[in-house]
Every structure is written in structure tokens, then in C-alpha cells.
Amino acid sequence: MRSEKRKAVFLDRDGVLNRERGDYTWLLEDFQINPGVLEALARLADAGFLLIVISNQGGIGKGLYQKSDTDYLHLHLERQLALGDVRLTEIYYCPHHPATGKCLCRKPSGLMIEKAIARFQLDPTACFFIGDTERDVEAGHSAGVTTVRISPNASLIPIVDRILSGTF
Numbered sequence: 001m002r003s004e005k006r007k008a009v010f011l012d013r014d015g016v017l018n019r020e021r022g023d024y025t026w027l028l029e030d031f032q033i034n035p036g037v038l039e040a041l042a043r044l045a046d047a048g049f050l051l052i053v054i055s056n057q058g059g060i061g062k063g064l065y066q067k068s069d070t071d072y073l074h075l076h077l078e079r080q081l082a083l084g085d086v087r088l089t090e091i092y093y094c095p096h097h098p099a100t101g102k103c104l105c106r107k108p109s110g111l112m113i114e115k116a117i118a119r120f121q122l123d124p125t126a127c128f129f130i131g132d133t134e135r136d137v138e139a140g141h142s143a144g145v146t147t148v149r150i151s152p153n154a155s156l157i158p159i160v161d162r163i164l165s166g167t168f
Helices: 037-046 067-082 111-119 134-143 157-165
Strands: 008-011 050-056 090-094 128-131 146-149
Touching (some): 090 111, 134 146
Parallel strands (some): 008 050, 128 146
């Protein structure tokens, strides 16, 4: 008997889950979940996808804010999603910035995605990465997952429709 492939949708944060402002987002007053996100994530979760956030948070490395600020914002995100009965499986973020040194985890590296694939025993061929920048596309491709680039702050509903209908 063959078991079903473990699958996930990886999601960039700024511009995909919340409004891309063109600046670092770490304060609650600047954080706004994009329209349709809750519905899109609920549909993916109902279809058996794990939901994993993959985000660069270079403002930490630049000293603009602390990891605790990012963790607090992520807790707020998780609470907002929980109101719609949506749970994120995990949030991975790179706190480094190229101006302050090199690292292996910052996108366009696929390392954060690869870590999640190993940790949750995912089948990369059954996974998707949704991002709004070229570095997101590169990260997804390097990790061997199907990658979809959307415009910043675009609705996830059309992409979710395609994922769920198997048209990717």
C-alpha cells in the first residue's frame, strides 16, 4: 500500500500574506493581511497542504528591529489566521542582511525550504512556493518545488484555484 505524498504550500510573507509597503514591516500598526488570504489558506489546509512561511527579515540584520519584534508580529499573524480556523505549520525567516555579512539561509537560497522539506518529510514534487519577487522564484526552483510568482498584494485565490485543480 502506497502512502499519499506529504505536500505543502510555502508562502512568502510581505506582499503575499500581508501588504507590501515598500519598507520593512515589523510594527503591528503597519501590518495588514491581504484580502482573500484567510479563505485561500483555509482551502489549502482543507485539501491537506501544510502551510509554511518562508521570509527574509533583513531589517533584523541591519539593526532596525529585533527578532522579538518579528516573533511578536508572527504571533499576531497566527492569531488572526486562527480566527478563521487556519493554522500555519511553521514560519521560517532569515534575520540576516547582505550588507552585514553573508549567510546560507537568505532567499534566493532554497535552504529554508529544504529544511522544511526534511523536517516535515515532504515530497518536493507535491509542493508549491508562492512569492512576489524573483528571489522567491529562485529559492523555490533551487529547492525543487513548483514556484508561482504573483504581483505584490495580489489575491491568492486564483493561484489556489489552480493548485487545487491540478493545473500546474
